[in-house]
Amino acid sequence: MLVLAGLGISDEKGITLEELEEARNSDLVFLELYTSIWHGSIKNLERIIGKEIQILKRKDLEEEVHKILKLASHKKIVIFVPGDPLVATTHSSIILECMKSGIKFKVIHNSSIVSAICETGLHIYKFGQTVTIPLRERIIEANSIINAIIENKRRGLHTLCLLDVDVENNRYVEVKEAVRFLLENRVIDEDEKLVVGCCLGSVQKRILWKKASEVLLLNLPLPAIIVIPGNLHFSEREMLEKL
Amino acid sequence: MLVLAGLGISDEKGITLEELEEARNSDLVFLELYTSIWHGSIKNLERIIGKEIQILKRKDLEEEVHKILKLASHKKIVIFVPGDPLVATTHSSIILECMKSGIKFKVIHNSSIVSAICETGLHIYKFGQTVTIPLRERIIEANSIINAIIENKRRGLHTLCLLDVDVENNRYVEVKEAVRFLLENRVIDEDEKLVVGCCLGSVQKRILWKKASEVLLLNLPLPAIIVIPGNLHFSEREMLEKL
Structure with missing residues (x-):
């Protein structure tokens, strides 16, 4: 399962209780910070959810998205994204790929500019x-x-x-x-x-x-x-x- | 101080860690549910923040907003609002009143349709x-x-x-x-x-x-x-x- 979770527009305290729960119950937590400027602290976010966070680059979610999808097919993964996750149109394509491959997904919205x-x-x-x-x-x-x-x-x-x-x-x-x-x-x-x-x-x-x-x-x-x-x-x- | 805090578009688990902290550190917590439909549970929200929540009606935030402002002038109050708080234009006027009266305020954004x-x-x-x-x-x-x-x-x-x-x-x-x-x-x-x-x-x-x-x-x-x-x-x- 893939959970696409918005970080909102403030900092690490902008995550919601639902996101916290999903991240704590997940196998892997990722974070992409290339679509927007985020002033939160990765260290603090890791401390809050009690898990290590892996940073994704543009190529990880574009050219090499199949690697992420493969993980999501048998593990529960959370991808944190600044703002509300689908405002950056690039992330819609991940959801579309999940639909095509029959991978369960969930979008958790958050604040957006x-x-x-x-x-x-x-x-x-x-x-x-x-x-x-x-x-x-x-x-x-x-x-x-x-x-x-x-x-x-x-x-x-x-x-x-x-x-x-x-x-x-x-x-x-x-x-x-x-x-x-x-x-x-x-x-x-x-x-x-x-x-x-x-x-x-x-x-x-x-x-x-x-x-x-x-x-x-x-x-x-x-x-x-x-x-x-x-x-x-x-x-x-x-x-x-x-x- | 008046904190206008968005509940987002999901349920009580849609509140952010910043909102949770503000609500726990406040003197009074209010909730308005007349501008949108919210499917969360007030009871659960009370349990999460560990405080009683008072429900506001339209007249409390429109005709009788001076009562709320008076409270905010010497206490820290949090008003929860569905979605992102200022999308409902009626809430901008509360912020404007705070500006006019020199009452400190803070807006905490959340997800919006x-x-x-x-x-x-x-x-x-x-x-x-x-x-x-x-x-x-x-x-x-x-x-x-x-x-x-x-x-x-x-x-x-x-x-x-x-x-x-x-x-x-x-x-x-x-x-x-x-x-x-x-x-x-x-x-x-x-x-x-x-x-x-x-x-x-x-x-x-x-x-x-x-x-x-x-x-x-x-x-x-x-x-x-x-x-x-x-x-x-x-x-x-x-x-x-x-x-």
């Missing part, structure tokens, strides 16, 4: 399509990102911009780089106010509501997201003004 | 604006719902349809009622395939991919959501076909 964004005061039902601001070397189709933002704006909707990461190669889109990308592609202008959320869900949390030109001057911690606000409801504005 | 929807195999970045299918007596502005769905469809995006609830008055939008609403308003037709997710995150989980006319014939458990799919990516289709 996709809903935690509401801590800014912005309403979930006012968001349009989400985009990811890519690393420079991965910009293939800037057009689809730009179009999504323009369409969201036209409808008065907010755009959640996730920031691309390549944790294994230590490459991250910094907040100011992302803002530069948006300015260069003329989907925002320098005077436009953006909402930036850094380390949401942790004690280092920072939420800003500032002009793009001001955000450009700041060094902000990761993980972070940027929201390009659409039309603000008065209660959204009231919350942002209190930041 | 907004990200758990990925268990269907649908990709998060292919969703457009979310809508809520209202209870009959609350239908004021069907137009904004209809327009959002039409615009999402035009862009090839999926629409997540949440189903309205009025737990205190035992009133729920059933899946088939919601489908009827969509058919009556001509945003879908009978042959269109919908994705329905029931009790996602729990052992009773059911995910269906069926024509609207077929969904109309089923009695499905709540909580549930309906997705009106846009253009399906091949990997999304592959997953749905395996259901």
Whole structure:
């Protein structure tokens, strides 16, 4: 059996009691940290569940996923994943492989930036399509990102911009780089106010509501997201003004 | 201090270790269950945290929120809320009141249907604006719902349809009622395939991919959501076909 368990967006204390129970009752515990930045402590997580944790690399869950599936066919394995496990589309394919091979699986959900964004005061039902601001070397189709933002704006909707990461190669889109990308592609202008959320869900949390030109001057911690606000409801504005 | 803590979408075992610690170290623990359907056990949750839990009604967090704030000004209180606490916009106003009154607060995130929807195999970045299918007596502005769905469809995006609830008055939008609403308003037709997710995150989980006319014939458990799919990516289709 394979249990895909979300670590949520905070640290090792973000695991749920169900996850703790599953990990304690499992044969092997794995952890992947390449799809997102996680500020938890592996040592503490090992202490909490009372088991050694093996770190998975991208190739272990992509090219060599058959090894994991083979283990799951006769052992109970838990794979911890930052955030809510299936938001990273790469993990859906593991579930699909389980379905194809008749391997039992279970998904345990956890917090994700996709809903935690509401801590800014912005309403979930006012968001349009989400985009990811890519690393420079991965910009293939800037057009689809730009179009999504323009369409969201036209409808008065907010755009959640996730920031691309390549944790294994230590490459991250910094907040100011992302803002530069948006300015260069003329989907925002320098005077436009953006909402930036850094380390949401942790004690280092920072939420800003500032002009793009001001955000450009700041060094902000990761993980972070940027929201390009659409039309603000008065209660959204009231919350942002209190930041 | 006020701690707003998400219960997530499963049951009492969905609470995180951080939430457990906060609840154990608090003076008072409250629980609101009027914004969503929660299948956990209050008794078990009380046993887990080792404290009595007081149930809050809508009026306690809306008209009489000053009583809660007064308590939070000199005691540490924890309010448990289904899902991720700020997805229900009504809870943002409590945080806003804390900001205005200088009361310390903390939000602890947890799983939400907004990200758990990925268990269907649908990709998060292919969703457009979310809508809520209202209870009959609350239908004021069907137009904004209809327009959002039409615009999402035009862009090839999926629409997540949440189903309205009025737990205190035992009133729920059933899946088939919601489908009827969509058919009556001509945003879908009978042959269109919908994705329905029931009790996602729990052992009773059911995910269906069926024509609207077929969904109309089923009695499905709540909580549930309906997705009106846009253009399906091949990997999304592959997953749905395996259901």
